[in-house]
Amino acid sequence: MSMVGNLRKVARLARRARRVDLSHPARSPLGSTVVNCVVYRGGVRQEGPASVHEAVRLAAGHRDGFVWLGLHEPAAEQFADVAELFGLHPLAVEDAVHAHQRPKVEQYGDVLFSVFKTVTYVEHAELTATSEVVDTGEIMVFTGPRFVVTVRHGSHGSLGPLREELESQPRLLAEGPSAVLHAVADHVVDEFLTVAAAVQDDIDAVETQVFSPADRTADPGRIYQLKREVLEFKRAAVPLAQPLARLASDPSSPVTPEIRAYFRDVADHLARVTEQITASDALLDSVLQAHLAQVTVAQNEDMRKITAWAAxxxxxxxxxxxxxxxxxxxxxxxxxxxxxxxxxxxxVACFFIHRGFKRNGWL
Incomplete structure (x- = not known):
């Protein structure tokens, strides 16, 4: 099977896989902050090291070895040792610890620092004016010649299933940290597609209610809240286009040429998502304006009736x-x-006045 076929297979399997959070103590013997620390040689997972320092030493002893260290919301003190061990730039370390960053890709020497905003759909029985529709988080990825450090913020976006599926494809992991970076980007964008489809269902429901002649109970607060959630989704997805374009085309980045080409496929999926989000945002504007126009028309009809009866x-x-x-x-x-x-x-006078208003549609 070709490499692109393997990459797409991993993405499909990751979407179908059961969401396993490796930060759970039962799956993480290294603690709640360190999700996992694994050494790979030739794309094959090695027996778990006792510490991060030992993992780095084991990876350095093999030409195709690298370390994948996963962290979940580390504090500055906890991340300081990791930053010193891998030689991470202080500015990137600050961004990784404090989060709330825009999607971006920055290069510090031979280390690439990538930021991805993760999005998940929040299930709700009924959309209200205060319903949370999308929840966002962040994944920061440090990729160097012999290491990958992923830092996750938020309660969702676990990379556990993705890690397990990648380990079942040693040919992919043999490409090194670049393959992991591509898998993370593809995983994030595929989640965008899932969330976009779910949000579109909510928009369709609101649109149907607004234009239904039998239902005049549409709440403008629901429409406005849904628009706010779409804007939050938009802030997570749209700024990612430029970083993905850089990963796909910049020959000076540490991404290997074999993997660089496959970022174009991720960028194409992201383009579909951004087009759908932009269309959803515009549609919500139209729905909101249509609802306000309906309210205005209804008020005018009421005022005409009141005026007719007053006459x-x-x-x-x-x-x-x-x-x-x-x-x-x-x-x-x-x-x-x-x-x-x-x-x-x-x-007689009231009869003829009432008849005139009736003919003109005021009553």
Whole structure:
């Protein structure tokens, strides 16, 4: 099987795999911060070392060896030893510890520092004005000649399933840290596709409710909240285009030429996601404007009805007001049929006014 076929197979298997969080104590004998520390030689996992320092020593003794160290939300003090051991740049270390970074790729000597924003869909029984739709996290990846250090922030985005699937493909891992970096990028973008499809279902439901003639209970707060969540998703996905383009085309980066070409496939998937997010954002704008227009039309219809009834009521008010002034000398004041005449005049006038409003659609 070709290398690109292997890479795509790993991505498919990772999507179907059961989400296993290796930061769980039962799966992580090295502690809650250090998710895992593994040495690979020729793409094959070696027996677990006793410490990170020993892992580095074992990897250095083999031409095709490298260390993959996984961390979860390390503190500055905990990450200081790792940074010194691998010679990581202080600026990249600061970004990795404090998180909340934009997707980017920076090169410090022969070390590549990549930042990916992870996104997961938050299941909810009903979308409300306060519902959380997407939850974001971060994965930082340091790739050097003989090591990969992944730093994960957030409660989701575990790389455990991806690591296990990569280990079942030793030919891929034999390509070294570049293969791991590609697998992480592909994993993140594939999750974008999954989340985009789920968010689109929510948008379709809101759109159906807004334009349904039988349902006028659409809440603009729900639409606005969904738009905010889409914007958060957009901030995670759209800025990743430039870093992926650099990984795919920059010959000066430490990414091997064999792996560099496959970043173009990831960039193509990301382009599909960004197009869908942009379209969803624009659609939500249209839905929100349509809903506000419907509200305005409904208010205008109510005001027309109120105005029409006020005009009808004005007729008996005027007639009764005239005959309620109690002047001694008034026309028809002592006429025998004056009362019936006044009532009849009110009824006929109100009838024709009501008929006119009815024809014009005000009532």
């Amino acid at each position: 009808i009521i004005a007729v008996p008010t005027m007639v009764c007001g005239v005959y309620g002034m109690n002047f001694e000398h008034m026309p028809e004041l002592h006429w025998r049929y004056g009362y019936a005449y006044a009532i009849g005049l009110i009824v």
